[in-house]
Amino acid sequence: MQVALQQFKDWQVIKVTGQVDSKTVGDLRDFIDTQLQQGHPVALELTEVPFMSSAGLRTLLTLQRKTKDMGVDLALIGVAEEIADTMKVTGFYQFFTIYDSLELIPNS
Amino acid sequence: MEFERIDNLPTDTIAGFRVRPGKPLPFGVSSVPGGLNFSVYTSAGTSCTLVVYSRSEQVALGEIRVPDHYRIGDVYSIVVYGLDYEDVEYGFRIDGPFAPEEGHRFNVDNILMDPYARVLSGRDEWGVEPDWSKAYQYRSRVAFDDFDWEGDSPLEINDADLVVYEMHVRSFTQSDSSGVKFKGTYAGITEKIPYLKSLGINAVELMPIFEFDEFENSRIHPDTGERLYNYWGYSTVAFFAPKAGFAASGKFGMQVDEFKQLVKELHKAGIEVILDVVFNHTAEGNERGPSISFKGLDNKIYYMLTPDGYYFNFSGTGNTLNCNNPVVRNLVLDCLRYWASEYHIDGFRFDLASILGRDPWGAPLSNPPLLESLAFDPILSSCKLIAEAWDAGGLYQVGTFPAFGRWSEWNGKYRDTARKYLKGDEAQVGEMAQRVQGSPDLYEWNGRSPATSINFITCHDGFTLADLVSFNNKHNEANGENNCDGGDDNHSWNCGAEGWTEDIGVRSLRTRQSMNALSILMTSRGTPMLLMGDEFGRSQHGNNNAYCIDSPISWVDWTLLDNNKQLFDLTQALIHFRHKHPCLRVNSFSHSGGGGMPSCSFHGRTPWQVDWSAESRQLAWLMTCDDAAHGQMDAVYVATNMAHYATWFDLPGLPEGYSWSLCFNTGDSVSPHMNNPAPFNENGILVGERSVVIFNASPRET
Numbered sequence: 001m002q003v004a005l006q007q008f009k010d011w012q013v014i015k016v017t018g019q020v021d022s023k024t025v026g027d028l029r030d031f032i033d034t035q036l037q038q039g040h041p042v043a044l045e046l047t048e049v050p051f052m053s054s055a056g057l058r059t060l061l062t063l064q065r066k067t068k069d070m071g072v073d074l075a076l077i078g079v080a081e082e083i084a085d086t087m088k089v090t091g092f093y094q095f096f097t098i099y100d101s102l103e104l105i106p107n108s
Numbered sequence: 109m110e111f112e113r114i115d116n117l118p119t120d121t122i123a124g125f126r127v128r129p130g131k132p133l134p135f136g137v138s139s140v141p142g143g144l145n146f147s148v149y150t151s152a153g154t155s156c157t158l159v160v161y162s163r164s165e166q167v168a169l170g171e172i173r174v175p176d177h178y179r180i181g182d183v184y185s186i187v188v189y190g191l192d193y194e195d196v197e198y199g200f201r202i203d204g205p206f207a208p209e210e211g212h213r214f215n216v217d218n219i220l221m222d223p224y225a226r227v228l229s230g231r232d233e234w235g236v237e238p239d240w241s242k243a244y245q246y247r248s249r250v251a252f253d254d255f256d257w258e259g260d261s262p263l264e265i266n267d268a269d270l271v272v273y274e275m276h277v278r279s280f281t282q283s284d285s286s287g288v289k290f291k292g293t294y295a296g297i298t299e300k301i302p303y304l305k306s307l308g309i310n311a312v313e314l315m316p317i318f319e320f321d322e323f324e325n326s327r328i329h330p331d332t333g334e335r336l337y338n339y340w341g342y343s344t345v346a347f348f349a350p351k352a353g354f355a356a357s358g359k360f361g362m363q364v365d366e367f368k369q370l371v372k373e374l375h376k377a378g379i380e381v382i383l384d385v386v387f388n389h390t391a392e393g394n395e396r397g398p399s400i401s402f403k404g405l406d407n408k409i410y411y412m413l414t415p416d417g418y419y420f421n422f423s424g425t426g427n428t429l430n431c432n433n434p435v436v437r438n439l440v441l442d443c444l445r446y447w448a449s450e451y452h453i454d455g456f457r458f459d460l461a462s463i464l465g466r467d468p469w470g471a472p473l474s475n476p477p478l479l480e481s482l483a484f485d486p487i488l489s490s491c492k493l494i495a496e497a498w499d500a501g502g503l504y505q506v507g508t509f510p511a512f513g514r515w516s517e518w519n520g521k522y523r524d525t526a527r528k529y530l531k532g533d534e535a536q537v538g539e540m541a542q543r544v545q546g547s548p549d550l551y552e553w554n555g556r557s558p559a560t561s562i563n564f565i566t567c568h569d570g571f572t573l574a575d576l577v578s579f580n581n582k583h584n585e586a587n588g589e590n591n592c593d594g595g596d597d598n599h600s601w602n603c604g605a606e607g608w609t610e611d612i613g614v615r616s617l618r619t620r621q622s623m624n625a626l627s628i629l630m631t632s633r634g635t636p637m638l639l640m641g642d643e644f645g646r647s648q649h650g651n652n653n654a655y656c657i658d659s660p661i662s663w664v665d666w667t668l669l670d671n672n673k674q675l676f677d678l679t680q681a682l683i684h685f686r687h688k689h690p691c692l693r694v695n696s697f698s699h700s701g702g703g704g705m706p707s708c709s710f711h712g713r714t715p716w717q718v719d720w721s722a723e724s725r726q727l728a729w730l731m732t733c734d735d736a737a738h739g740q741m742d743a744v745y746v747a748t749n750m751a752h753y754a755t756w757f758d759l760p761g762l763p764e765g766y767s768w769s770l771c772f773n774t775g776d777s778v779s780p781h782m783n784n785p786a787p788f789n790e791n792g793i794l795v796g797e798r799s800v801v802i803f804n805a806s807p808r809e810t
Contacts, residue, residue, distance in 0.1 A: 022192050022193065023192070053194060054194055054360065054365070058254070085289075086357045089293070089298070089369065090362050090365035090366050091366075091368070091369035095256070
């Protein structure tokens with residue numbers, strides 16, 4: 001799994017590539033803890049993520065809490081259907097705003 | 109200032125793992141800073157080795173022999189550092205004597221599941237045949253107990269106000285006709301919540317959802333070649349773990365979250381969740397069964413054994429859990445507390461609960477400690493405790509179950525009486541009158557209330573309602589036991605033809621009989637329970653024991669909802685009628701009634717006079733109370749005629765200012781329930797053959 005910070009208009013985009021599971025999720029968590037800046041909305045780009053384990057999904061919730069504390073919007077981008085299904089049946093889905101691509105974020 | 113704890117650091121290295129002595133409580137696995145605390149009890153074991161795996165791997169990551177000085181009393185506990193919380197699977201090897209005649213069955217070669225395992229892997233997807241060559245089949249895992257409940261808590265609906273709906277998780281939505289995305293799963297039920305809400309029920313009772321193995325005793329039907337399963341799941345593998353095979357997310361190990369999400373969404377819809385729990389026996393069977401956990405941990409403690417070490421079989425399934433041993437009793441308590449607190453479960457229905465009142469040698473106890481502990485437990489204090497008040501060893505305790513003021517009961521006598529009365533059997537009027545008012549003959553003498561009685565006419569065990577009025581005899585050939593399994597005392601009547609028929613007369617009589625049954629059920633005092641699909645005529649084609657069938661026979665066919673719309677509409681209207689009329693839900697045998705009339709009175713063709721003779725097939729009841737919320741009297745009059753001819757009933761008089769309105773008439777095949785009941789100006793009504801009418805008293809318009 002790789003993580004990179006990108007820019008899309010006003011959004012700071014965390015681009016994740018590869019599987020997010022208990023082995024890799026620590027890197028993502030560290031990234032979130034250290035790389036995010038105040039005052040800009042956050043988009044988590046997951047188009048290149050084929051699978052997320054339970055620990056991965058929990059990190060999404062951590063990020064959701066963190067952006068809420070920061071007072072900025074959070075959007076998930078390009079969530080694979082299987083991941084979205086798992087998020088729906090377990091109740092994670094309802095906590096997020098999800099778009100198919102960055103361009104589809106309203107007013108972006 | 110904050111102190112950093114100094115007991116968070118490893119003290120030893122064993123097999124390459126950093127470890128330290130653990131804490132004996134809680135049992136099972138718990139999270140501590142930097143590590144996981146494992147704790148397991150064995151009284152007769154002589155050593156304990158913790159075996160840890162990476163998920164799904166056959167070769168262990170390592171085996172950590174727990175040093176003897178890590179043991180306190182009979183409990184081995186150890187903290188292991190650096191394990192991957194999500195990935196790790198674990199089990200125990202326990203050494204000790206193998207001496208079955210003395211009750212010991214230790215085998216150090218065997219890896220045992222943690223009896224407190226909160227997540228299990230190994231049966232992640234329903235119906236996927238396991239690889240039986242694997243040494244360790246049911247693998248303990250670690251649960252994330254961090255669900256976001258968003259302020260949810262158990263609903264605490266009064267017992268008397270409940271309308272319970274019994275369902276099997278898989279059967280409810282597995283059929284394509286269910287129209288849900290996540291068929292046969294917890295999430296599938298979540299998708300059907302709008303339906304449940306519109307029906308009006310306010311509690312679901314889920315058949316077993318603790319981890320069980322559908323492949324236990326699985327076999328191929330000799331004639332049809334179909335696979336038969338342990339489909340209902342009355343055979344627990346892990347008491348603390350929800351069944352992964354019922355979760356759409358089970359293959360990702362997220363069944364815990366999915367089940368919690370179901371509970372949360374049901375609660376949002378005002379629907380309680382009651383679990384059918386099986387503590388009378390386990391999936392380990394008798395001496396020929398597998399050693400999954402208890403057998404190898406402490407056989408003599410967990411099971412009732414004969415003096416020569418064989419298994420007592422009061423459950424009819426091989427073994428009997430030794431529930432009144434203090435250690436086992438605490439396991440049951442810990443388990444229910446966990447489900448109540450961690451999953452927000454509203455109540456429990458105990459399968460073959462009478463077994464829980466037997467002593468370690470099988471004799472019935474007068475004050476069973478387990479039942480008492482459950483009744484007075486601080487965490488379970490608002491949970492419904494419902495007993496199936498009999499067992500397979502001949503103990504039948506409907507009306508005498510040791511209730512400690514807390515337990516309610518599946519009222520098997522309600523079911524039998526209602527069935528007999530419905531089909532017009534002789535000499536049922538007297539007993540039917542008892543059942544309708546909440547069975548005071550069973551529950552008043554010991555200070556219980558009407559809601560002690562869970563009233564039902566059908567449940568998973570036996571015919572569905574549609575089959576009850578379509579079959580005289582069971583037809584269980586699909587079960588592969590030559591139609592020898594299942595009960596023969598069905599008190600059913602096929603209305604003139606066995607099974608499916610084109611005869612319009614028979615069919616309409618069946619529909620009417622179903623409506624009669626539901627009408628009686630929903631106007632009886634006590635807590636009514638409905639079997640899934642009975643509201644639209646679900647059939648199992650005469651199978652009265654579909655415990656092993658995973659096919660359209662046991663799945664709910666949702667096309668029937670359209671085909672039997674009238675029956676559904678009537679059921680829905682009856683449930684709403686019950687919610688609307690507090691007089692039907694009075695929960696006291698000493699209640700004084702309303703409008704100057706008794707709380708519950710019985711009538712016949714003439715008001716206040718009942719023909720109690722054996723030939724009588726007419727009974728009417730009038731229930732009343734003061735409806736303080738609306739500042740008026742609430743009264744409902746129900747007249748039932750189970751004779752094969754129409755019968756005139758004079759209506760009882762009402763206090764000044766009230767008049768009767770006819771709300772239901774099952775004899776009216778066009779509109780059996782009235783959408784806008786108008787004042788009824790006759791002083792009596794001709795109740796059709798085998799029909800039920802229901803009136804309510806409304807204040808007269810002035």
